[in-house]
Amino acid sequence: MTTDEAAATEAKRPATARPLESALLSAAMIARRLPWTDVPARTLGLEVLTPEGLTRHLLAHLRRTRSAEPVRLSTPFGSFLLPLATADAEEQLAAADAAGKLGPAVGLRPDGQRYALSPHVALDREAATVPAAELGALVAQDLDRVIAARRGDGTLEWRAWQGATLRLSRRVVAGAAAAEDTLLSELVSATAAPSDRSRRARAAALERRLSPYLADPDPESLAGRLLASGADGPVAAPAVAHALALVSQAATGTALQALALLAAGVAAGAGEVVAETLHRFPPVAAAVHPVRAPFVWQGVAVDAGTEILCAPGWLPEGGGRPSPWASVSVALCGAPSGCAAAPFAAAVAQEIVAGIAAEAHPAVISPRLAPDRLPDALDPRTLVLALGDLPGRGGDDRVTVGMPTAVPVAAHGYAPASYAALARHSADRLERHARSLEACADHDGWNKDETGERFRVALLGHADRCARAAADVRRAARQLAD
Template identity: 65%
Template sequence: MSTADTAVETADTTAGTAGPPARRPATAWPVESALFSAAMIAQRLPWADAPARALGLDLLTREGLTRGLLAHLRRTRSGRPVRLRTPFGTFLVPLSTADAEGLLARAEQAGALGPATGITEGGQRYGLSPHVAPVREPAAPDADLGPLVAEDVDRVIAVRRGDGTLEWHDWYEGMLRLSRRVVVGAAAADDTLLSRVLAAATAPPAGRSSEARAAALRRRLAPYLAAPDGAPGDGTAEDAAATTAAIPAAAHLLALVSEAATRSALQALALLAAGCATSPEEAVAEALHRYPPVAAAVYPVREPFVWQDMAVAPGTEVLCMPGRLRELEGGSRRGDAPSALCAAPSGCAATRFATRVAEEIVRRITAEARPVVIAPRLAADRLPDELDPRTLLVALGELTGHAGDGRVTVGMPTALPVLAYGHAPQSYGALAGASADRLERHAESLTACAGNSGWSKDEAGERFRMALLGHADQCARAAADVRRAAKRLTD
């Protein structure tokens, strides 16, 4: 008899003293496990369902096959968790959000779970930031978050391309800088190595080098936590112990804020531009709901426990896919655990602050600019199942009705527009529209500059004024032509 069977029998005996004996989880039929495995393998082949997508046959796409199989299992197993055998492991899969929350909560209460590991829909595992309850407040409390976010967001807006589009590298590095500032303090804002060490310590699954990576992260964080924003510490043993205790929680908070700022905030801007939300809060909530950073996680069971009438043996791996389960339940957003940012079974308080940072980023950007999605093509009634922020091209156009401030925009980036080859005409139209906005803004600034009284002192000044006004007229005419072309492409 195997160790797992012995553990199950022990759990059965224990459960029998208080009620009916506990049962082992049901196992899916071989054909069901084969179909689930095929859906996971197909996720690694992006071209596998191209014909089905082109024809609009959602049921035959990779995501459609997964949803259909989960719905079938719910019908045939009365919604109870089921064991599925795949090439990537044998998993116990809850089939409803209520069961997933209840099963994980019971396991955590029994102290039966090991550290969770992220897993893609293609079966590839990756490390997650270990959940740690907050020990102290972040460097920027909620009351001071707005001004600090505004400073770093304005830096990102200022380095747009000439057509208003955001370069992914500029966005990514700018948002990481913002994350370090609001979580650790201003002294860490320019420490790009801190973010790289954090990514190295959390991204890979557990292995031989995991402890060495974690030690490097502790060494990098310790000086900032010991002396926040450059304030000297007392150097007492109590201070050193408090700093050591705060490091894991600070690392976890920084990882969540970095993920929300770099990924979810940009996705929220795209959803806002596509008309899928009407406010920054709604846009961030929609981004986390549709495109959760932690879409699925695997929880290893280390000790036997009983949930309801089901005995779960050590060695079992619980596969929780909250996003897919909510789709089966009509898009319901009930429950906070596990969250979209952290796989903690009982929820994570740090996710609230990370979400708040993402909301402030979106709020500041939309107060200064108008987001336009260049690629991919988004429609509120047909959003893609995946929206990779690294391939998302968003332009920040000028807000309508803003008067010129008299500054000629020679200091702004003048790179040529980025062409979105192979995309729909609407994508080119949006790109042209963003360029027209820039031309109009430049015309306004030239006109405002020509209105300065300093040009009226002599004849040469008047000639310069006429030249500026002439160039302003040319920019305005060019903007009108480009806007007509953009309208032709988008109609």
């Protein structure tokens, strides 16, 4: 018997939740699979009756009644050891992981469904530490394309945003030659496969796709920095693949969520708003860590075969905020012992937010956000964000000129008030366009001949029609908002 096994034998066993407590958590997880079951509770403002509210209040109850010690909970989706003390839980997990006592983590959705995470691979921290000025210059090469992805009314369509930010991610991680390689991003997503057998085959395909970019690396990219530090291709390929997975997640999801929080006034600077986004909406909100070998955690014996549920987004904190114990590594990667690629991915998201905020004014169309009342989840795929021209930046205020007209599409979570906000935004643009037409008609260049005067009359007619349309759209917006 090893020393760890002997210590685990002498330590006390973890407390087990009462059957009713486990049943309540199970009910909250099952309820998330049934759409619209919590609509009455949300309509009446009864937050405790929603799945999120029930989970948060249950875990707060367990923390009070179990002295914040880890507690075992049984659900239809597995039996988990859930740490409730936020002070040293991450430190204990990191120590167990460093000692090789934990297996690879898998993600756990709030409804109990498990999903594969990008396999964590250690990355040279020095290579992943890029000066902000250099990283900002690299990101800036694609920001024009990201901003150009907006539609005629300024709103960002998810697929266009995703395509532009994935292109940016490939440039930053694998180099300029990989920017147009969309198959590379598809293979990164496919690598997170549910079965070990298919995951190995897909990982091999991903490494083959990366090999040309590692054979002739772009010195400005993360891959180039990593190879310049002395790593060889076979060793660098898994690390580059993992970094690309995290950067892609941060660029497509976290950066868009951060822009929404920035528009809502939740935080001021890009660094602060990205940190707040990862705090509130971590991509890995919950991860399951299988225990390979027994150890002692906070005086509690943890046996081999136990599954530790690391769920920072589920644990409550004062003011209704999620628990702050998750680091950037846990939030983006799920690896408790630290991941150098995670801070790099967060830095890329920060540069995207800073670059876009310097060129455009973000505004949230849907859902409605307020600094003192943010949702428990903010799905970037259904988030409707608009990028408006900054004051004094020489925008021409044209409406859908050279771009397709933006027609709102039905999506989960949309409400009449969301379309009201979009209508108000359109009315503002119509009014600005009317003013620009009037200013153009006022130019003295039209005074020279009869043709010029006819053009002036036509311009003023267009201005009148735009002004009337703006009034009609604003009236419709008021009706939608009521």
